[in-house]
Amino acid sequence: xxxxxxxxxxxxxxxxxxxxxxxxxxxxxxxxxxxxxxxxxxxxxxxxxxxxxxxxxxxxxxxxxxxxxxxxxxxxxxxxxxxxxxxxxxxxxxxxxxxxxxxxxxxxxxx
Amino acid sequence: xxxxxxxxxxxxxxxxxxxxxxxxxxxxxxxxxxxxxxxxxxxxxxxxxxxxxxxxxxxxxxxxxxxxxxxxxxxxxxxxxxxxxxxxxxxxxxxxxxxxxxxxxxxxxxxxxxxx
Numbered sequence: 725x726x727x728x729x730x731x732x733x734x735x736x737x738x739x740x741x742x743x744x745x746x747x748x749x750x751x752x753x754x755x756x757x758x759x760x761x762x763x764x765x766x767x768x769x770x771x772x773x774x775x776x777x778x779x780x781x782x783x784x785x786x787x788x789x790x791x792x793x794x795x796x797x798x799x800x801x802x803x804x805x806x807x808x809x810x811x812x813x814x815x816x817x818x819x820x821x822x823x824x825x826x827x828x829x830x831x832x833x834x835x
Numbered sequence: 836x837x838x839x840x841x842x843x844x845x846x847x848x849x850x851x852x853x854x855x856x857x858x859x860x861x862x863x864x865x866x867x868x869x870x871x872x873x874x875x876x877x878x879x880x881x882x883x884x885x886x887x888x889x890x891x892x893x894x895x896x897x898x899x900x901x902x903x904x905x906x907x908x909x910x911x912x913x914x915x916x917x918x919x920x921x922x923x924x925x926x927x928x929x930x931x932x933x934x935x936x937x938x939x940x941x942x943x944x945x946x947x948x949x950x951x
Contacts, residue, residue: 768878769942773939822880822891823878823880825870825877827876
């Protein structure tokens with residue numbers, strides 16, 4: 725069945741460091757891929773998405789490229805800020821009905 | 836356009852009581868999804884509903900849990916005879932009819948259930 729494997733955390737970085745959170749997936753069809761972010765005490769917010777191979781999603785300095793050949797959708801940011809501290813979830817959807825989420829990666833950015 | 840609304844935000848119940856969680860989808864959205872997030876874990880799909888219909892309940896525990904999305908009013912996730920293991924954050928998400936804006940789901944702020 726469909727599934728998402730996400731890099732485990734927690735991740736602690738200094739401000740302005742580079743971020744990469746790995747995400748690989750298994751899917752029977754042609755899924756859409758998503759990164760959601762969850763700030764403390766809040767629900768999930770869509771950060772970016774890609775709907776087909778080689779698409780690059782980007783938002784707020786974050787980006788991720790849909791790589792069909794490696795079944796990956798790694799999240800990257802060149803220079804993180806303290807305000808980026810949150811939990812990041814990789815997710816896929818093949819049918820549009822059910823989403824499969826990774827276990828989440830907690831990021832803490834220290835000044 | 837208000838986002839997905841959930842209430843209550845926090846709910847405390849004693850073992851054996853009932854918990855009712857409410858979700859109002861975004862305006863124009865006819866699809867509702869419920870997820871459970873256990874401490875230190877990711878989100879697990881529970882159920883997918885459209886108005887008056889349960890489409891997919893493959894993630895729902897077989898006993899004590901039920902969900903509905905009536906023609907009028909919010910979607911309700913009901914947990915009967917709660918146990919400590921039900922303590923979790925329950926998130927509702929909604930989406931428009933398929934093909935309108937793709938398959939993005941919009942999440943509510945969640946209800947944090949604590950069972951004493």
